[in-house]
Amino acid sequence: MPDATGLELIAREVRERVADDAVVGATLAHGQAMLEVRPETIVNVLSYLKHDAAEPFDFLASLHGCDYLPEEPRLGVHYQLLNRVRVERLGVKVRTTVEEPEIPSVVDLYLGANFQKRKVFDFFGVIFTGHPDLRRTHMPEDYEGHPQRRDFPIGGEPVLFTFNEHEGPYRDA
Amino acid sequence: MPDPVTGDEVTGDGSQVTGLGATRADSNGAPNPLDTPYRQREESISLSRMEAPISGTQVEQESELFTINMGPHHPATHGVLRLLLTLDGEMVREMLPIIGYVHTGIEKSCEDQSYWKVIPFVERMDYLSYYFNAMAYCTAVETLLEEEVPPRAQYLRVIHMELNRIASHLFWLGTSILDLGAMSMIFYALREREIILDLFEMSSGQRLHPRYFQVGGVMEDIPPGFEGKVREFLTIMPERLDQYEALLDRNEIFLQRMKGVAVVSREDLLGLGVTGPLLRATGDPWDLRKAAPYSSYDHFDFKIPVGTVGDHYDRYRVRMAEMRESLHIIEQALDGLPEGPWITDNRKIALPPRHELATSMEATIHHFKLVTEGFRVAPGEVYSAIESPRGELGCYVLADGSSKPARVHIRDPSFSNLQSLKLMGEGSLIADLIASIAMLDPILGGIDR
Amino acid sequence: MEITRSGNGAPGDFRASQLRARQMLRGDIEDTELEEYVQSRLLVTTFEKAQSWARSNALFPLGFGLACCAIEMITTLAGPRSDLSRFGAEVTRASPRQADLLILSGRISVKMAPVIRRIYDQMLEPKWVISMGACASSAGMFNNYALVAGADKFLPVDVFVPGCPPRPEALNYAVIKLQDKIQGHPDMGWRQRYGAEGTEEVA
Numbered sequence: 133m134p135d136a137t138g139l140e141l142i143a144r145e146v147r148e149r150v151a152d153d154a155v156v157g158a159t160l161a162h163g164q165a166m167l168e169v170r171p172e173t174i175v176n177v178l179s180y181l182k183h184d185a186a187e188p189f190d191f192l193a194s195l196h197g198c199d200y201l202p203e204e205p206r207l208g209v210h211y212q213l214l215n216r217v218r219v220e221r222l223g224v225k226v227r228t229t230v231e232e233p234e235i236p237s238v239v240d241l242y243l244g245a246n247f248q249k250r251k252v253f254d255f256f257g258v259i260f261t262g263h264p265d266l267r268r269t270h271m272p273e274d275y276e277g278h279p280q281r282r283d284f285p286i287g288g289e290p291v292l293f294t295f296n297e298h299e300g301p302y303r304d305a
Numbered sequence: 306m307p308d309p310v311t312g313d314e315v316t317g318d319g320s321q322v323t324g325l326g327a328t329r330a331d332s333n334g335a336p337n338p339l340d341t342p343y344r345q346r347e348e349s350i351s352l353s354r355m356e357a358p359i360s361g362t363q364v365e366q367e368s369e370l371f372t373i374n375m376g377p378h379h380p381a382t383h384g385v386l387r388l389l390l391t392l393d394g395e396m397v398r399e400m401l402p403i404i405g406y407v408h409t410g411i412e413k414s415c416e417d418q419s420y421w422k423v424i425p426f427v428e429r430m431d432y433l434s435y436y437f438n439a440m441a442y443c444t445a446v447e448t449l450l451e452e453e454v455p456p457r458a459q460y461l462r463v464i465h466m467e468l469n470r471i472a473s474h475l476f477w478l479g480t481s482i483l484d485l486g487a488m489s490m491i492f493y494a495l496r497e498r499e500i501i502l503d504l505f506e507m508s509s510g511q512r513l514h515p516r517y518f519q520v521g522g523v524m525e526d527i528p529p530g531f532e533g534k535v536r537e538f539l540t541i542m543p544e545r546l547d548q549y550e551a552l553l554d555r556n557e558i559f560l561q562r563m564k565g566v567a568v569v570s571r572e573d574l575l576g577l578g579v580t581g582p583l584l585r586a587t588g589d590p591w592d593l594r595k596a597a598p599y600s601s602y603d604h605f606d607f608k609i610p611v612g613t614v615g616d617h618y619d620r621y622r623v624r625m626a627e628m629r630e631s632l633h634i635i636e637q638a639l640d641g642l643p644e645g646p647w648i649t650d651n652r653k654i655a656l657p658p659r660h661e662l663a664t665s666m667e668a669t670i671h672h673f674k675l676v677t678e679g680f681r682v683a684p685g686e687v688y689s690a691i692e693s694p695r696g697e698l699g700c701y702v703l704a705d706g707s708s709k710p711a712r713v714h715i716r717d718p719s720f721s722n723l724q725s726l727k728l729m730g731e732g733s734l735i736a737d738l739i740a741s742i743a744m745l746d747p748i749l750g751g752i753d754r
Numbered sequence: 755m756e757i758t759r760s761g762n763g764a765p766g767d768f769r770a771s772q773l774r775a776r777q778m779l780r781g782d783i784e785d786t787e788l789e790e791y792v793q794s795r796l797l798v799t800t801f802e803k804a805q806s807w808a809r810s811n812a813l814f815p816l817g818f819g820l821a822c823c824a825i826e827m828i829t830t831l832a833g834p835r836s837d838l839s840r841f842g843a844e845v846t847r848a849s850p851r852q853a854d855l856l857i858l859s860g861r862i863s864v865k866m867a868p869v870i871r872r873i874y875d876q877m878l879e880p881k882w883v884i885s886m887g888a889c890a891s892s893a894g895m896f897n898n899y900a901l902v903a904g905a906d907k908f909l910p911v912d913v914f915v916p917g918c919p920p921r922p923e924a925l926n927y928a929v930i931k932l933q934d935k936i937q938g939h940p941d942m943g944w945r946q947r948y949g950a951e952g953t954e955e956v957a
Binding site: 385406513 | 819821822824829832833834848861863865866873895897898899900919
Binding site: 161162163164166190191192193194196198199210212216219221223242243244245246247248251268269270271272279280282284286287 | 404405408410412413414416417448449451575576577578579591596597685686687688690697699701703711712714716720721723724753754
């Protein structure tokens with residue numbers, strides 16, 4: 133993992149190359165480096181990290197979403213990058229709100245992001261502008277709602293004991 | 306010398322010069338197919354033969370694209386994978402995978418359970434490599450807690466994970482060769498898998514999905530006869546692997562279906578985020594056990610098998626060689642198994658041993674807190690990755706200070722590997738597509754979570 | 755069905771019965787002896803019993819696996835140690851039109867339920883369903899939005915097998931119970947023991 137100075141260097145380079153206010157925060161916790169950037173600049177940041185950085189992070193290990201309720205902005209998308217030469221991982225995080233959940237898509241940079249972005253759209257409702265085919269992956273295509281948001285009810289049936297066995301099988305929201 | 310039946314001249318290299326050639330020319334003057342040697346003739350169809358397959362008749366050439374659904378219930382898709390194929394004759398022109406038919410909402414359910422209870426949920430994702438799922442999650446939580454795993458537990462984890470790797474590759478071998486048509490492999494592969502499942506039952510009581518890995522170590526020490534049985538398995542397994550290779554390696558049909566088929570380049574795979582035996586078959590020696598060693602894998606000496614060309618035969622060979630390397634690792638782990646505790650001593654995370662509950666009040670309180678509420682984890686987020694039989698299995702845990710995780714996400718290798726099916730499948734025949742799905746080794750439980 | 759064997763297996767018995775059969779064919783046995791001879795070799799049953807005996811011992815399972823229970827199902831059906839072909843269920847058909855036993859092995863998600871119903875409808879009568887595992891019988895441990903809580907919400911199920919995943923021996927036991935049910939004397943379990951027959955709910 134890049135250590136503290138390495139992370140500081142990366143954050144500074146990103147600020148210089150991309151935009152002054154691109155980097156919102158850089159944290160190093162439990163030996164793992166996490167860089168938080170603003171959503172509009174994500175394409176430039178990732179393309180800098182992939183092509184122009186001194187040690188390029190050219191492998192996208194994982195792209196996943198996260199719901200930070202009750203903190204605002206709520207929805208987060210994490211890009212987990214890997215530098216195979218030095219075996220260093222860097223997490224890049226962007227956060228948006230539920231009302232305007234648009235993030236530019238980096239499918240041209242990392243082809244493997246295709247399915248993973250669709251999955252984030254399916255479960256969190258984050259819309260990736262510029263994605264060639266943004267459909268739901270896991271839920272049926274006409275499903276309403278985004279299941280993995282924290283205010284979506286977990287669903288399922290209540291377990292029937294003797295005190296509630298006369299209720300219907302469907303749990304209220 | 307003349308062939309006794311037809312009077313033809315038979316030359317030394319097997320080609321025939323027919324004595325009847327001059328009298329049997331095609332009616333439209335095309336070169337006589339019998340002039341070329343048999344093997345060469347069967348390998349390709351010349352254009353003239355396509356245009357007039359039966360001499361004397363004219364057949365129209367029509368090509369029409371036909372979309373068919375290789376549905377979720379299919380004997381050869383490994384699980385409930387649905388493919389929408391657009392076919393031109395037998396050639397696949399376009400392929401669209403549709404997943405989600407076994408989506409279980411595991412990640413959302415995990416947010417409702419305490420950290421200890423998440424382990425059985427996470428185990429059921431990639432249901433052939435259950436120890437790996439639990440290991441990825443436990444490693445992530447241990448990183449969040451900054452907890453040390455005792456060395457005996459690390460070695461025990463390595464032994465169980467490598468046994469699971471062999472079991473997973475054996476099941477892959479049986480079912481994928483069954484898809485190709487050779488039915489006997491599955492019986493042999495399952496025979497060895499039964500021995501491994503007996504070993505798992507010996508150590509934890511369950512064949513599949515044992516909750517053996519816990520946060521901080523393993524649930525219980527191995528019983529006294531375990532090591533003997535594992536060594537017995539290690540002595541018989543190499544010759545069984547030789548038997549499997551003897552069945553397949555010189556089988557003409559198998560080689561023709563595997564060699565040179567579905568070659569995908571390394572750059573394409575890296576762009577898609579594919580790891581595991583698929584990437585190693587193209588020649589890239591990327592293995593997280595060597596690159597970023599976890600759980601004392603750096604104490605063991607083993608090789609990483611890589612392929613050269615990147616076709617199906619290399620993928621098959623890489624997995625067979627990985628099984629042998631796993632046997633080597635297990636042997637080294639058994640030889641060097643250290644004494645000591647099998648789970649961390651920190652009573653705030655691991656249950657105290659039962660004999661202490663009768664004497665110590667503190668132990669009873671710890672037990673009560675752990676079983677009812679579970680341990681709390683300070684806020685933070687962590688991504689940790691291990692090498693599962695299919696590739697990089699990563700786990701992301703977001704903790705918010707309570708006793709339940711706020712987000713658990715598993716980066717499943719089959720989900721990324723599935724995107725390479727398009728590269729392997731488009732432009733190939735349906736039979737090659739079946740072989741591609743088989744060699745890709747997708748596990749739909751991991752893809753769909 | 756009861757099949758009794760005459761004689762006690764002593765060495766000369768087979769030769770003796772051969773000679774007796776030859777005598778019968780030549781017409782050498784008369785009257786009451788002939789009646790006794792024929793009765794001891796006759797199997798009397800109703801047509802339904804014979805038909806259900808044949809059906810139960812020649813089940814054609816559909817090759818249908820959903821999730822982790824499918825691994826144990828394959829180990830049971832095709833595995834070398836526990837082999838379902840001992841009970842006649844050897845031929846696993848790929849097409850639902852040719853199969854008569856549907857073993858639902860694995861979790862049934864909301865997207866897959868209509869597919870399973872369609873496959874069940876395509877099977878021809880008579881057909882039976884074994885719901886294998888906890889996830890197919892109820893939702894198992896996954897009580898959430900994504901699963902249908904039990905296959906009996908949209909299919910009639912004959913045998914439920916608990917376990918996560920059930921051992922191969924458990925699936926064998928389930929097939930034996932199904933065979934009993936097909937032959938007309940289903941094992942009512944605790945209802946039989948406590949005299950509570952007739953209290954089943956039919957949904």
